[in-house]
Amino acid sequence: MITRKTSKRTSKQFSTAMEDYQPMLACWLLELTLSLGWYKKAKVRSSGLLSDEDFAIVTGINAVESDDIDGENGSIFVANGKSVKHTDTAVRRILSDRLKYFRKQPVKDSIHLLKNIDLLGNLIGLNDAEKAILCFAASLQVFRSLRCAIGCTSQKTTLGVRISEHRDRSFR
Numbered sequence: 001m002i003t004r005k006t007s008k009r010t011s012k013q014f015s016t017a018m019e020d021y022q023p024m025l026a027c028w029l030l031e032l033t034l035s036l037g038w039y040k041k042a043k044v045r046s047s048g049l050l051s052d053e054d055f056a057i058v059t060g061i062n063a064v065e066s067d068d069i070d071g072e073n074g075s076i077f078v079a080n081g082k083s084v085k086h087t088d089t090a091v092r093r094i095l096s097d098r099l100k101y102f103r104k105q106p107v108k109d110s111i112h113l114l115k116n117i118d119l120l121g122n123l124i125g126l127n128d129a130e131k132a133i134l135c136f137a138a139s140l141q142v143f144r145s146l147r148c149a150i151g152c153t154s155q156k157t158t159l160g161v162r163i164s165e166h167r168d169r170s171f172r
Contacts, residue, residue: 023105054149
């Protein structure tokens, strides 16, 4: 087997200050990955999202994609030590299971970002949807791992500029 890219960091390396935010950030990243099809085999080969270190930090999924040398088995997807034939359905199941896990995690009351967004939103009259959008935008600024995991997908923006080309310059 030939191994392509290995992620050595795990969710345990999510900094102590960010641990309380991991369920929220992981849900966002997994929902984006599932809804936009970033997990699909054709896209994974070009973006490397599922084996990206930042994706592993946020979601806790340490993934490696391997090719069988003789080509009999096609490509193999290994997530957290579990090997499956790399099909869109199998990877979707792994991501969906992880999303279910994070959705069951409680949001802690000690998350200051949420408190500040709520306070600011109430002051300027934002509704809950607007507060959620503001929270997501602020999280992209604050949490480098979330920003970089999304950035490695190289999505086009409305300006026709790829996010990955400008992600570090525009968020400093």
